[in-house]
Amino acid sequence: MDFELTKSQIEIQKAARDFAKGEFDKELALELDQKHEFPTKIWKKAADLGFIGIHYPEKYSGQGLGVMENILVAEELCSRDSTIGSAVVLSSFASECILRFGSEELKSRFLPQVAEGKMLSAGAFTEPDHGSDITFMNTTAVKEGDEWVINGGKTFITNGCLAGFFTVLCQTDPEAKPSYRGISMILVEADRKGVSATDVGHKMGIHMMSTAEVTFKDVRVPLTNLIGKEGKGFYQVLEFFDESRILIAAQALGTAQGAFDRALAYVKQREQFGKKIAEFQVTQHKLADMATKIELARLMTYKAAWNYDQGRIDPKLTSMAKMYAARTAVEVADEAIQLLGGYGYMAEYEVERFYRDAKITEIYEGTKEIQKNTIASAVLGKFK
Incomplete structure (x- = not known):
C-alpha cells in the first residue's frame, strides 16, 4: 500500500497551484462573483496549459492521464479560489459521457473543443418534476426518419446558458418496464433550432457558473447523436x-482547504486580550478538528480516484467520498467564519464566499441523502 503521489502527479499538483496563484486575483474574484460572470480568460488559459480535459486521450487534445490527475487539479484550483476554481473545473462537465460512451465521431467533434477552451459542456439530466429521481424522464425523443425529435425541459443545468452542447437524458421508449430501461442519452448542440436556456436567477453561491433551465421544443438532431446504446442512458x-462525484468531492476538498488556510493565517496574526488568537486552546482545538476532517476527506477522495483509475466502479466508495468531503467543506467553512468573527462575514475576507460555495457540493451530483441511499444499499445488499 503506497500513499505517495507519483513524481508526475506532484508536478501536476504544483503546476495547478502555481497557475492559480498567478491568475486567481482576489479583487477579480470579488468582481466576477458580484457580476455573476464566468471567468472566461482564466478558463482559456487553463485550457492552454492542459488543465481542462487532462484525463482525455491525447488524440482528443487531452494528456492521456486519469481521474486522479484531474481531481488534483480541481483541488488546487478550488483551494485558491472556490468560485473561480469551481467554474474552471466544471467547464467540461458531463463531457465524460461522450468520452466513455460516445462514438468516435462525437468524441472527435466535441472533446477537443472542450479541452482547448473553445466550448463548455453541460449535462441535462435533472427535470423540474423529478429532482433526484432520474428513473423516468418527461423529456422525450422520438425517431422520425434519420432524426430524433426532442421535447421537454431540464432545470438546474450547470453551464446551461454558456454550453456549446448538452448531454440530454430522454425517454425514448415510454412503454419500457421498468421505465428507466427506456431512457437514452443524446447529444444536443446548443445552437439547434428549438433549444433555449434561461438563467434560474440569483443563487446562494457558485455565482460565476451559469445555472439554467433548458427547454427543447421540437428539436431535431441526427440519430448518430445518440451517446452509447439506445435504452442504456440510465445505466450510463x-x-x-x-x-x-469524485470531481465534486475534490471541489469540496479544495474549498475546505481554502477556507482553512484563510482562517489559519488570520488567527496567527490577529490579537485579542493581549495575545494571538492562535494561542488560545479553544482555537487550537477548532483548527485540529478542521485539519483532521480535511485529511479524512482527502484520503477518501484520493482513494476513490485511484480506485476508478484501476478500472473499478464502486458506487459506495464514490458516494462516501462525495458525501464526506461535501460535509467537511460546509463544516470547515462555517468554522472559518466563526474564527474570523465579524470579519468572516465580510466579502473582503473571502471565507463567507467559500461557505456559500461549499453548500452546493452537498446538493448537486446527488444530494447527501441520495449518497446515503447508495451507501446503505451497498452495505445492506439484497434482502432475502
Missing part, C-alpha cells in the same frame, strides 16, 4: 456519476 449516467 449512473456510471458517469461514479466519476463525477
